[in-house]
Amino acid sequence: MGQVGFDQGENTISHLHQNLGYEKSSPFGSLLEMAIVAQTTHVSKVYKLAAAEVVALDEVNIVVNEGDFLALMGPSGSGKSTLLHLIAGIDRPSSGTCSVLNFNLGTMSESELAKWRNQYVGFVFQSFNLVPVLSALENVELPLLLTGLSSSKRKAQAKTALELVGLADRMDHTPRQLSGGQQQRIAIARAIATDPQLILCDEPTGNLDSVSADAVLEIFHTLNTQLGKTIIMVTHDPHAARAAKEVRYLEKGKLLPAGEKPKDW
Amino acid sequence: MTLATYMFKNALRNKRRTALTAISLAISLTVVIFLKTILLQMTDPPEPKRPSARFVVRHRVSLTMGLPRSNEQKIREMEGIVDVTPMQWFQGIYKDEKPENWFARFAVDPDSFFRVYDNLKPASEEQFQAFRKTRTGCLVGRKLEERYGFKIGDTITIRGDIFDANPELKVVGFYDVTDDQPMNDWLVFQIKYLDEMLGETTRVSSFFALADSPQRLETLLPAIEERFRNSDAEVKAETEKAFQMSFLEMMGNVTGLINTLVTVVVFAVLLIAASTMALTIKERTREVATLKALGFSRGHILGLVVGEGIIVSTIGGLLGIGGSYVVLPRPGLLAACAAGAIVAIIIGVLMMAISFILEMKQDSKVRFIASKYGAIIAICIGVVITGLLVATMPTLDWLSMSGGYVMAMNVRPQTGLLGLGITVVVGVFSSFWPAFQASRMSVLDGLRKVD
Amino acid sequence: MPLPLKYNVRHVARRWKTTSMTILAIALVVAIFICMLALSNGITHAFRISGEPRNVIVLRSGSNAETNSAVERTVYDIAKVLPGIARDKDGNALVTAETINIATLPKKTGGGGNASIRGFGPMSMAMRPQIKLVAGRMPDPALHELIVGSGAAERFANTEIGDEIKLVKSKWKIVGRFEAENSAFSSELWGDVDRLNLEFDRTVYSSLLMQADSIEARDALIKAFKDDQRLSKLEGQPEAGYYEKQTAQTAKPIEFLGMLISIIMAIGAVFAAMNAMYASISSRAWEISTLRVIGFSRFSIILSFCLESLFVGFIGGVIGALLALPINGVTTGTTSWSTFSELAFAFRITPSLVLGGIVFASLIGVIGGFLPAIQASRIAIVDGLKGEG
Ligand SMILES: Nc1ncnc2c1ncn2[C@@H]1O[C@H](COP(=O)(O)OP(=O)(O)OP(=O)(O)O)[C@@H](O)[C@H]1O
């Protein structure tokens, strides 16, 4: 994998451990006791269109354990994004239940979900989606604005996150002044700023060249192995999937059993 | 950074758009304040500092009917009367019929006039005596002295229209108004001179009288009307304020007209602001979705967008209200600004034409200057011209240049507050709908949008 | 090669939600414009149709309104035999002496208003073709009777047929109602001139009205009047001109105010249109570049966007005109500053005013679209194709 500005290695990570620990109740009674981070049971998603019904997800059961780095693959339209959105609580299933970090998403209101996402889930998009008028640091600080932390703590935490993605020296730059790879790293810093348990990414390397993609994957790897973050990554790119610990395939809305691939894959 | 910082940065994200919206709000607010100020000035003239005991007696049927002069003595004999003075509205024409040469001209009795109008003071005792003694003498208010530069000894010829008489009057002095009543642009001359010109003791349009206390008027006014009931000239007695208001009432339904205008203007500016807010939020659909994915709730989004709307409207509002406070009370400045704006518009349009022609030829440099900076150049030239006009203001007769329509207007606090209210209303209402829609939009729809 | 207009219409239709707000804002500005001018139009119209082209009105020289003029009784007999005076089919000279009196009457909306009470003679009606008795009968010259104009009837209380109103000394009975095509006369109450003179203690008339055979005869009549030594204190003028002059005082300020507000608001509307066009263009950069690649010239891009903006303005103008239209014919009142009496008139929207409003709106559109159009034409082909920056 590529060699990204991640020089301080261990130092930064222990630093982050100290800094990211702002008061927030753990969703788990005890971290050791409860190992399942996300679980879907008989989850289906059906879109009823005028002409026909589209079954985007069909009875999907998946369990993601703490510390997993799962890559979701499959042909276009197979329901990868849909599944990710259900786990992130930005979409609701037609049937079945999603339980994420011990929360039953189906029973939560939209504002509860928003608050929950802010605290426990980080989301990385294919197209970065940074706010163009804000500096890198401010972009990272954005989710922290909802946490009730003091301004100085917010800043410190955002800086730590930026250090983690190796872009502390670019914190005053606006997204326009950064390359695509750098922008995606800022987006990752934004996703981890609130120190979420679970990180969800939808084709995070889709818009990047291979060098930048490697840098991003390297960061995910570090987040997973050193900080114990659980990561679910939707991707098309087999190279990216290799960074994950486990790969699962979807086909026509069905989750294939572990180790199984679509026929023409 | 705080949420407020983020809101501010959003408001200033598209500077041109924000500027255009703010300026259109500012000028619309100026229009509203202008209209409301005119309305207030007409319907609610400044109250005298202390309650006035002055009142008017006139013919019941109309002012044009006139009362016999002998009534003066009859009124004087009533209980509670301090003094009475006959006043004949002469009207007439000075120079020409243009509105800027219009001011009040009265035929009066010098002694009792200043006793009844105890808030008017001749500039000096000598001038007062000169007024009493000069058959064709007249006194003019300070405002007329300023406007026309009258000096003692000048001759003022008034062409009679109501009366078949053309008095040639000699300025013998000036008078001052000691309170804030709008009486400083009158010309008064001796009623004896009018009688002489007409060859009879004329009837007068009104008697002004002073009671011994304001409270007295309650009983005195009906008593006077009763005193002349069934005489050949029945009268109407009313307070000075009611008398003034009766003229304003004659404007017809001006209040309705102006309030309707104000409402429509506010509605128009609301639409202008709302349309730009809607554009802005629509362009930011993805970003709103991203924020929601990051954990921003509906309430947060609503607050962010409405806050942004209020920031934009506040910029425009402060500009408009501040501008009104500075410009409206100064007719010269107002006229200068108007002239500057007109010049700027003309130059702007010219620039557009030039840039259009150049656009067709391929002279890139000039074209660039003309079209890209055309608006700015036009505004600069407009500002410079405004400045020059303001600088030379004292030497120009703005009042007559504007055809008499421009007058000094003092913006009252309640009008300023109304402006602030409109600012907030425009801010909230223009952004509420887009904010509401953005807050309701699902994250997925927002993310899917490829703009 | 110009772009087809369909292209622009489609785009306007596609972003109809935001565009409709811009359109509505322009529409409101145009509605203000049309309504204010309809107001001043109404006043102008009231005065204009008051004057009969062949009529000559005689006032005391120096006085500029009937209300403060004075004409001796003897003049009537002199005028009757002047050359060029028209005669009715019975051979009566079309000359009449009239008085105008102002009386404060209670208004329907409360308070008092100044009403014009016109004393008229046997020939008065014949000389004013716009006046028609629509209900009741003409007053009996021997009695205290009045007929009331439709405008006055609408504004003053107790003006139904059969009602009585007190003028100076006695009660006067309303016996008829007339319409006068919204002219100034419809705001008046009419009664026999000599009876009214007694009521108002007058010994002289306010004015003398004469009708000439023709327009040329009218001017000759005015000259004859001027040359006659016995009439030196009087002055004749075309009735039409007399009313035209009154227009200036009463309608001009409203017109001025209307224009001022419309123009200022138009600036706001131009800005709104500009914002909309800039936004539309920046979201279409890709498309514009594509058009350029296909081979459309800069000029056709500018033209296309100007037309699109003109289209938006035009629709705004049409909607504004439609919004304003219901006010046409609505009567309202003000004071005629030359007579100090109430003048009822109707908002008057003419086809040319509607057209003017639509042109005004289209101008708002074009001016608002011009700078954005130039910017659109300048989008570099490459930049646009690179996609959103
Ligand atoms: N809003 C919608 N309405 C109708 N059908 C939808 C909607 N959203 C998604 N679908 C359908 O659901 C199916 C799964 O979509 P999804 O976006 O999850 O696919 P994906 O695996 O992420 O594909 P890709 O790799 O192309 O991103 C597709 O067939 C898609 O057409």
Ligand SMILES: [Mg+2]
């Ligand atoms: Mg997908």
